[in-house]
Amino acid sequence: MSKDITRRSLLAAAGAGVVSPAFAGFPNVILKGAVTPVVIASSNGLTSKNGGPKSCVEIAYEMMMKGDDVLDALIAGVNIVELDPNDTSVGYGGTPNAEGVVQLDSCCMHGPGKRAGGVACLEGVKTPSTVAQAVMDLTDHHLLVGKGAQDFARNLGFPIEDLNTERSRKAWLEWKRRTDPSHYLSPKDRDRAGLEAVMSMVKDGILDGEHVYGTINCDGVNAKGEICGVTTTSGLAFKIPGRVGDSPILGAGLYVDGEVGAAGSTGRGEANLYGLCSFLIVDEMRRGKSPKDAGMEALKRIAHNTVEKRLLDEKGHPNFSIQFYVLNAKGQHAGVSMHRGAGYAVCDERGARVETCDYLYA
DSSP states (O other): OOTTSOHHHHHHHHHHTOEEOOSTTSOOEEOTTOOOOEEEEEGGGGOBGGGOSOBHHHHHHHHHHTTOOHHHHHHHHHHHHHTOTTOTTSSTTOOOOTTSOOEEEEEEEETTTTEEEEEEEEESOSOHHHHHHHHHHHSSOSEEEHHHHHHHHHHTTOOOOOOOOHHHHHHHHHHHHHSOTTOOOOTTTOOOHHHHHHHHHHHTTSSOGGGTTOOEEEEEEOTTOOEEEEEEEOOSTTOOTTOOOSTTSBTTTEEEETTTEEEEEEEOHHHHHHHTHHHHHHHHHHTTOOHHHHHHHHHHHHHHHOOOGGGBOTTSSBOSOEEEEEEETTSOEEEEEEETTOEEEEEETTEEEEEEOEEEEO
């Protein structure tokens, strides 16, 4: 080895986390601590705008690799899904609430800037993630809700529109025919009529089964190790007006620590909220766990906290869907799901694809 290449210089390069071709005559190597740029998302992150050539994760990864701010890239990606009328879980055409109104929730977190913003029960704006980013950038607050969030968006020039499509309006009318519109559970026996009506609509092909809960989470890290995340949703199908799930709540639907990693969720928000599981996952990674193991810890916590019979199957396992998408500061990632069969979207130097989620119950 050349005497110019000292042990100290090698250690210094490794500590900086660089991919180094600098030593002539030696092959390129990825030194310990290097970051692998990657964007991950829930499976609808492979949705492209109106059948276009590029999906959410592809757009986000491409922008990120060109040097755009990571959060700007991620929000440009999820905007594709928010504006897609065929995705019934997010933005325009999202499944309405019990009164037939589309109410949207979103939050975003910027790891390098240690900032966050969110909106809940926002009506009339197709891209709530963009409004959430504006809350982060332009106010001293983390969360605006309801009419206040809409007024904030209107004052910034966002058009206020009817977010129902013909498809979403027909789904709501059919749901009204099948169930009690109050959407409340009986205090005595926790009546299942509302859920059974929704599942019958899934069986009949009226409602997309994957979008009963819905949502898209998207997280990314660039070559500098800058981590950001965003989650956006239309929420639980035919929810009680004013219901807010986990998606806009920091630590639940999304959590980012710029020095550790990011985690976000889709699925039953109430189960996630009880344990603030995205925060739990990032904290487990802070303690040294891998993305997969940290995510599985959250699923185990949810399973332990699920005790109502209406939420359990015949084996005593949670009968609902919930997934977490986990990314650490090195670009290592995982998707985990309560039950087998889920996948998540990934885009890196190998291109865009769906990878299989690890699961707690088969």
